[in-house]
Each structure stands twice: as structure tokens, then as C-alpha cells.
Amino acid sequence: MARTSSGSKFVGLVLFGPVIIAVVSVLAMLFGAAAGWLAGLIFPQVFERLTTLIFGEEIPAWQLGAMLGFIATFLRTSFPNRR
Known part of the structure; x- marks a missing residue:
């Protein structure tokens, strides 16, 4: 049975950590798009007036949901909780 050193675990985390964060963020973007579509x-x-107020033009609700889902999950996984 091969033992892995703590250095190789760190390298694995550094290499695969951003990939995992990106995959989780894209999945959350899909769920956000579905939630935005349903809410729209x-x-x-509400979404027509909100997006016109924020962006100056109307964008579909699913796009707003996708954007919010991606940003929220990216920030949540990128920065650990500080307690």
C-alpha cells in the first residue's frame, strides 16, 4: 500500500481545487437559471422592472438567476467561513 506525502496532497489540492470550484459554480448556475425561469x-x-432598473434594459429572468447562482456559489466556495 503506497503512502502519499503531505506535499503531494497539497499539490493535488492546488491543481484540482479550482476545477472543483468551477464545476460546482457551473452546476449552481444551471440551478439558478431554472429557478429564475420558474420565478419569471x-x-x-417583477423581473422586467427589476432588470430594467439594474441593467438599463430588460434581460430574461433565467439569465438573472444563472448569474446570481454562479456568483453566489463561486464566492461561497472560494472564501471559507470565518467563525
């Missing part, structure tokens, strides 16, 4: 079906005027 229920509250179309």
Missing part, C-alpha cells in the same frame, strides 16, 4: 413565469413584471 410566476412574477414576470
